[in-house]
Amino acid sequence: MKYSISKSGKVIEGRVVLPSSKSISNRVQIINALSNSFEPIKNLSDCDDSKAMQNILFSNTNTFDVGHAGTTMRFLTAYLSKIVGEWTLTGSHRMKERPIGVLVDALNSIGAQISYLEKDGYPPLRIFGSNITGKEVELQGDTSSQYISALLLIAPTLENGLTIKLKGKIVSRSYIEMTLKIMEEFGVKSEFKGQEIFVANQAYKCIPYTVEGDWSGASYWWSFMALAEEGKLYLDGLKKHSFQGDSGLVPVFEKLGVKTQLSKRGMFIEKVSTDCKKLKFDFNQMPDLAQTFAVCACLKNIPFHFTGLETLKIKETDRIFALITELAKLGYVLSEPAQGELAWNGERKQEDENVVIDTYHDHRMALAFAPVAMLRANVVIDTPDVVNKSYPNFWAQLKELGFTVEVK
Structure with missing residues (x-):
């Protein structure tokens, strides 16, 4: 057409x-899921990406197709890695061409169990969700901010919290800061100094939220x-x-x-x-x-x-x-x-x-x-x-x- x-x-x-903001909607949906909150999210985006996130989070299957939704793919990769069970995460043809190896390597380094079902470094993924201890990861600062945000969203739920060390130039810093500010609205404190971000183990608060x-x-x-x-x-x-x-x-x-x-x-x-x-x-x-x-x-x-x-x-x-x-x-x-x-x-x-x-x-x-x-x-x-x-x-x-x- x-x-x-x-x-x-x-x-x-x-x-x-x-x-409504797709970026904020998807971050808040992950936070609500991590905190088992039933508080309402008002003005939630009705776009395809946010609908994909909502449908998957409320699904009773273990195989999920995000379509073209890149944010949904990155955030769910981190989220599912700590939810006990065996999960398959896939997407559209274009999604299978979008790299995710940086995030998978970072998650596996702190205890996740994620493998590739087709091409190394790209979706689809097989994820064995388990208790991730956390502690410390190192990433290039010019990598996608969605990888960093995906790690940050699960960081307070990890036993040892998480320190992210960013190497070189940090791009899309505003998106990283947005993630941290939204987390703060839900009661989670963090430190972002120089090239390091630290989030201690702590609990998200269950609060109603209105998306701008x-x-x-x-x-x-x-x-x-x-x-x-x-x-x-x-x-x-x-x-x-x-x-x-x-x-x-x-x-x-x-x-x-x-x-x-x-x-x-x-x-x-x-x-x-x-x-x-x-x-x-x-x-x-x-x-x-x-x-x-x-x-x-x-x-x-x-x-x-x-x-x-x-x-x-x-x-x-x-x-x-x-x-x-x-x-x-x-x-x-x-x-x-x-x-x-x-x-x-x-x-x-x-x-x-x-x-x-x-x-x-x-x-x-x-x-x-x-x-x-x-x-x-x-x-x-x-x-x-x-x-x-x-x-x-x-x-x-x-x-x-x-x-x-x-x-x-």
Whole structure:
């Protein structure tokens, strides 16, 4: 299936109720499971990833398929390793291509019993859950933050607690800190000093919890506004002082011509003028927004040089390759100057005829390219239902704001 997206006029205004944070929802679900809590989780995300987590945690089988849900795969690998029983954890074809050896090695080093059913270092996994003693593990700091968060979530339940020593540059530190802050809300104390994180053996408190709105999902509306001629949107559900690293998008989008104003329950965003000639930014703390900004900057004809993108190749797809390939269809010639970098120097070529944006089974490709409809008629996006992974209501909200979304 393909969607053709278009809009009459280049003005956007209205109200958008944002989805709940997938990242927070999945962390809280694991904490509730570890503490055997029956306290409610309010405003739990209804995206595919969070549904997959919920269904598995309440399942009565021992074989689990996470589909495309990467966070669910990483968090459950750690969780199941300490739940007594024999478990099989698998996923989609793409999930079987996403490495998990770093996490498995770390868990096995502290007493877990995890083996590979097909290719070494990749799902599917066989997990023999048992009592893990914990103590100390060492990881590269530039590995996926989800590996580190998976270990942290089970850390307080381990007999000896856990010390994680991170070597070299720490990427996506904001996601690690988000995990620790959520754990603190549930009564767990930790220390994060320099390159070491320590969590002692202690109990999670059973408390009711309300999940805040998703800043990653909100980013696409900032992009729509940046590409509009004029407009104003109210984004309902965001917290200014958020645990989410993606909340750092506000000053970057200000450079691209979007003014942000805080309200009690969200944010007002408004189109303003900008004189930005080139955008340089280190996405170390919010790598999931690289697609949003790359597409937006190109459409605004603003050259850019992005760094801190080391983890983008092991996401739902190789996002560096995907961005270079799909933006080339629109006539933008991007490059990868070095590992973890993406750049556009302003070079253009003839755009393709009848452009169809491929999404590579990656929700953020569909979401990041949708704002192109502000400047180009009848943008066509392949497999648009991939947005269900994080933002199931996205296309319906576009229609409510005056966009035409048709099956092509």
